[in-house]
Amino acid sequence: MKINKFLLGAFALSVGFASCSNEEPIKGDNGGATDGEKYVTVRINSVGDIGSRAATDNDDFEGPAEGSSEGNVTKENIRFYFFTADGMPFVMSQTGVNGTVNTNMVKPDALNVSNTNGDEKTSLEAVLVLGAPEKYVGNRPAIMFCVANATDEAAFEQFAKKRLDAIPDIEVNTPGEWSKFRMTSSTYKEGEGEGAKVIYYTDISDNVKDTKDAAMANPANIYLERLAAKMRVKGLGEYTVMEKNEDGTLATAQYKIRDENGTTITALKVNLLGWEPYMTANSCYAVKNIDKTWTNTSLFNGWNNADLHRCYWALAPGIVSPNNNTIPLYDNNKFKYGNYDGNKPTENIVYTYENTSYQPASVTDRSTKATAILVKAVVKLEGSDEGIDMVEWGSDYFTLEYFKAIVVEAYNADKDVTNQATAKDVVLKKNTGADARSNTWYATVKGDDFKRFSNISWWQNGITSYFVNVEHLGSKYGVVRNHIYDYTFNNVVGLGVPGDDPVNPQDPKPSYLAARVHVLNWHVVSNSTILQ
Structure with missing residues (x-):
């Protein structure tokens, strides 16, 4: 399955929280997982691929277009944002992280394509070592938010260092070209009445485990949706x-x-x-x-x-x-x-x-x-292949040439024999005055307005x-x-x-x-x- 089909299936990312310090270098190689004390596995899903709501037919959901970048996700264009249980940014150590850290934002070093679900779905996996949570500023990470395909690094950074409740206020501009499709964690309502909440993040408080295997057995699900409509x-x-x-x-x-x-x-x-x-x-x-x-x-x-x-x-x-x-x-x-x-x-x-x-x-x-x-x-x-040049005036329809003849006849009746006009002298001009009716024209003859013929609808050709x-x-x-x-x-x-x-x-x-x-x-x- 091609990379641009990632969002057709579930994405699984294994995120490890390792115990480390400046005196204790991280063990392991740069290309794979590093063992650590704390882990959380995150599985990312596209909300379009997890079933259909009730509807009149069976075509309610559709995957990314073949040959498009609608589903592209790579390590360069995905970021994870961590928060404490009370919604404060979970500020991370710069040391011992298998990824790029900007306060509470992490860019993974690697994403590996694999088929680990036992079916045709393709998973996207990464192992991040984030250090010892207990040594960070604030409490243990409890909430995760995700952004994919922002237009540039600055666009990713606008989500960093913010309280969780400030994230919904962020606005983004329409891209100049649709080569990347920005995605963020999906939003929905949970509960009713006084207990209702707006959910746009993933609670990972019960997913942080002491071993990688335990974390893999209890993944936290993140659901992404595109900002774009089609x-x-x-x-x-x-x-x-x-x-x-x-x-x-x-x-x-x-x-x-x-x-x-x-x-x-x-x-x-x-x-x-x-x-x-x-x-x-x-x-x-x-x-x-x-x-x-x-x-x-x-x-x-x-x-x-x-x-x-x-x-x-x-x-x-x-x-x-x-x-x-x-x-x-x-x-x-x-x-x-x-x-x-x-x-x-x-x-x-x-x-x-x-x-x-x-x-x-x-x-x-x-x-x-x-x-x-x-x-x-x-x-x-x-029976004609050509557009009809036609006007409507006074609720009657005329061919343009015949209407010009009517205008000329009325014009000439008001003039002496030395100031006569022909149909070629008739020009329709758009009504643009303050009191003009929308999408109408008026007739001029020899450059002079002929107000008798106004409020004309004109199907030009x-x-x-x-x-x-x-x-x-x-x-x-x-x-x-x-x-x-x-x-x-x-x-x-x-x-x-x-x-x-x-x-x-x-x-x-x-x-x-x-x-x-x-x-x-x-x-x-x-x-x-x-x-x-």
Whole structure:
């Protein structure tokens, strides 16, 4: 099994506490375990690989993508942090440690790959000699916390020398590239009512033993979860535009489009071209934050699973300066993400950090900083391969050229014979004034505003957008770490929103995408949605 598959199985690390002093050198070699007086064995698990919570199908959990670095862990990118029983940093001696010590933080000297479980799972083992606990500042180590894949040494050090209760306050920024996947000890709620506690660490007080064999027989389990969430989409392609009836059923929409030959009643096609993330977080808490007062009633049923050492909701610090907060509808370099293909699991995916601070009014509400999926599409006439250049004005649809002819006719009627215009003189300009309606245009003739024709919706060469706020579990919107948001679009209602203003339409028409969404764990959230 390859190293980048470590987190598919259990990790076991044997950590030894040896009795030593400056006068007594450590016995043993640098490449293996050193015998000592005290030992603790730590087995590290990925919370995505220890079973599924109740759900509607059997695909609730998914391992790291083949060919990705989602599961990489090496001795260079893992640190262990030790605390006393009352949550103070357990300050270690610099002498006699088979690893690099920074106060209460230890970087192991070696991690050895082996298969010690008697099955296909691969273990990751290391033996650390940490000196005599009784001689250290403070009490014996009682609590352990773990971080893997921080961006650099400074990012690891921000967890050192802190009280345990200060760890949840640490924030980290979104990495510039997703080559390493930061992981920390998982968070969940233990108990209810006055006795409820938030757990984001491992109690090792009963795991420190006098012999290595005794410690190996009684391992302390650490559970890691990635800070990142993953988004992916399927179902891009061509659809017939539908409309929703009062009873909720869908039917093919019929549009009356006026051109130089009169009025044509026709169905329209829409081709979903690609997608982009919208309003992704630029930071998150390094450790998942939750509220110990949360219940199934206040959130949603099954939000917490202490048996699996994880939970399915979180607090987020909120977004000050969001990433991807524009709608680059007319930028041909954008909307580069296509359909996800399970045979190419590292392509057409987006990683993002936690964002749960915003609850939009609906799946298509563009007014908040909730993380969303933005889809670019082109509207076409039935039987045509080209996008239709079309406008809507006064609730009527026109081809662009015929609409320009109407504008010119009205303009010329107001002018004398020496100041006549042609359709080539008509230009549509974006409404940008303080009182302008969003995503609308107005007509100019020979450079002059012609206010009679304003509040125009314009599908330039058929280009439009559909917007989907990412749905989590329990009818909540948001993105939670270590989840996959797996969207499958299966229908389209309406013509979307043409224009690049990142706001709600002021006179919205029903317009949405039907999709099925799965949230994976990596826990999978699945949703069925209609693009609108």
